[in-house]
Amino acid sequence: MSQQAPSSVDSAPDPSSHSTLRTSGKNLELSHVNVDTRIVHGGVHKDEWTTDPLKRSVVNPPVYHASTVTFPNVKALRFASSDWPFTGMWYGRHGNPTTFALEEAFSAIEGADNACLTSSGVAAVNAALLAFVQSGDHVLITDAVYDPTRSFCDVFLKRFGVGTTYFSPVASCDEVRELIRPNTKLILVESPASLSFEVMDVPTIAQVAHEHNLKVLIDNTWGPTLLSPFENGCDVSINAATKYIGGHSDLMMGIVAAKDRETYRAIKNSVVQLGCPPGSDDAYLALRGLRTLGVRLRQHEQSALRIAKWLENRLEVKRVMHPGLPSHPQHELFKRQFKGSSGLFGFQLIEGFSQDALDSMLDGMKLHAMGFSWGGFESLLMQNNINSYRTVQKWKYGDGYGQTMRIHVGLEDVDDLIKDLDEGFDRLNRLNKT
Numbered sequence: 001m002s003q004q005a006p007s008s009v010d011s012a013p014d015p016s017s018h019s020t021l022r023t024s025g026k027n028l029e030l031s032h033v034n035v036d037t038r039i040v041h042g043g044v045h046k047d048e049w050t051t052d053p054l055k056r057s058v059v060n061p062p063v064y065h066a067s068t069v070t071f072p073n074v075k076a077l078r079f080a081s082s083d084w085p086f087t088g089m090w091y092g093r094h095g096n097p098t099t100f101a102l103e104e105a106f107s108a109i110e111g112a113d114n115a116c117l118t119s120s121g122v123a124a125v126n127a128a129l130l131a132f133v134q135s136g137d138h139v140l141i142t143d144a145v146y147d148p149t150r151s152f153c154d155v156f157l158k159r160f161g162v163g164t165t166y167f168s169p170v171a172s173c174d175e176v177r178e179l180i181r182p183n184t185k186l187i188l189v190e191s192p193a194s195l196s197f198e199v200m201d202v203p204t205i206a207q208v209a210h211e212h213n214l215k216v217l218i219d220n221t222w223g224p225t226l227l228s229p230f231e232n233g234c235d236v237s238i239n240a241a242t243k244y245i246g247g248h249s250d251l252m253m254g255i256v257a258a259k260d261r262e263t264y265r266a267i268k269n270s271v272v273q274l275g276c277p278p279g280s281d282d283a284y285l286a287l288r289g290l291r292t293l294g295v296r297l298r299q300h301e302q303s304a305l306r307i308a309k310w311l312e313n314r315l316e317v318k319r320v321m322h323p324g325l326p327s328h329p330q331h332e333l334f335k336r337q338f339k340g341s342s343g344l345f346g347f348q349l350i351e352g353f354s355q356d357a358l359d360s361m362l363d364g365m366k367l368h369a370m371g372f373s374w375g376g377f378e379s380l381l382m383q384n385n386i387n388s389y390r391t392v393q394k395w396k397y398g399d400g401y402g403q404t405m406r407i408h409v410g411l412e413d414v415d416d417l418i419k420d421l422d423e424g425f426d427r428l429n430r431l432n433k434t
């Protein structure tokens with residue numbers, strides 16, 4: 001059967017059509033509305049999602065399942081090759097209207113030039129790092145970084161001749177400056193740390209980095225929308241969409257957003273070369289999750305603050321590591337950078353509880369499950385060992401301090417969650433005495 005080229009493609013291709021050509025987060029009418037509105041309206045192109053002659057449309061993008069992309073004529077193919085891979089659809093791995101919609105929505109939220117999806121948060125971090133380094137280079141990374149990022153640097157990047165130096169998450173900007181070498185290419189920050197919850201002075205570190213022409217990358221997974229990466233001096237914002245953006249514990253995805261066009265092009269090339277896109281079904285789910293991010297995060301914040309304050313008054317608890325609490329050592333710094341807090345924080349027990357007693361507390365929880373993730377609608381509670389991954393400055397467990405725990409406060413009723421924790425502390429005390 002012969003293929004008739006649509007007349008619109010016979011003429012010059014429309015560069016504003018759904019594709020990586022669209023400058024997604026900037027210079028749009030959405031840059032003038034507040035973040036909750038951007039969350040709802042970002043990346044919406046109903047006219048592109050309908051085949052209806054009267055342009056009636058669905059609200060969400062169709063899920064485009066694609067490997068092969070076909071070109072209606074040679075002219076369209078030549079156009080697609082002209083600035084590859086920045087001319088929109090090419091082949092399934094390089095994106096389709098479903099993935100473009102999420103990239104554009106996220107860029108609108110963060111005020112990014114554009115963004116790239118990856119198949120996991122880890123893939124997003126790795127693709128972002130690999131966009132800016134080559135053999136012989138050096139990178140600076142917070143000592144409190146997510147553990148798989150540390151192993152990627154220590155094992156994988158090292159094999160290819162890229163060195164890593166870690167710095168304390170509470171290092172001063174002078175201490176960070178002293179670690180910069182002539183071959184240093186970037187600084188990766190993560191704030192707050194996802195086990196120990198130290199807050200970093202991101203704008204000051206970014207200023208130091210830029211004085212030396214380094215890129216600043218942030219793993220901003222703890223609270224998408226709570227810290228604006230580009231307003232705080234970052235060049236690249238990485239988010240494990242697996243967590244709050246998906247929000248329902250049913251998908252794996254990463255998003256890397258870039259401050260400007262040149263940075264975006266480096267990242268897109270890296271993602272394309274690594275070949276790690278998400279599937280379209282997951283992109284659809286993540287976009288669906290994203291639309292309710294604002295209200296979900298506010299509820300996580302409110303419930304988590306209530307539980308954090310309740311924990312502060314428990315005799316079994318020595319300290320609560322929640323940057324939104326005035327008792328947190330970097331609370332003032334936190335308030336300067338963040339618009340709010342998420343549902344993830346830590347706490348440390350007083351000294352003296354046996355491991356058996358703590359195991360019994362955890363085993364008996366009815367509403368708090370044990371699991372390595374967070375950001376879903378459900379509550380999680382896990383014991384952790386902050387120092388197992390630290391090499392620069394050990395977490396001070398301190399005299400009179402016991403085991404550390406991490407809690408993700410979900411969307412259940414807070415009184416029910418508190419009751420579950422209260423009963424857990426009863427088990428902890430009971431077994432400790434026997």
Ligand SMILES: Cc1ncc(COP(=O)(O)O)c(C=O)c1O
Pocket residue numbers: 120121122123125146190194219221222240241242243252253254372373
């Ligand atoms: C702070 C942080 N960054 C990145 C990731 C990686 O995300 P993913 O599990 O989607 O690979 C995680 C996962 O736990 C994380 O906690």
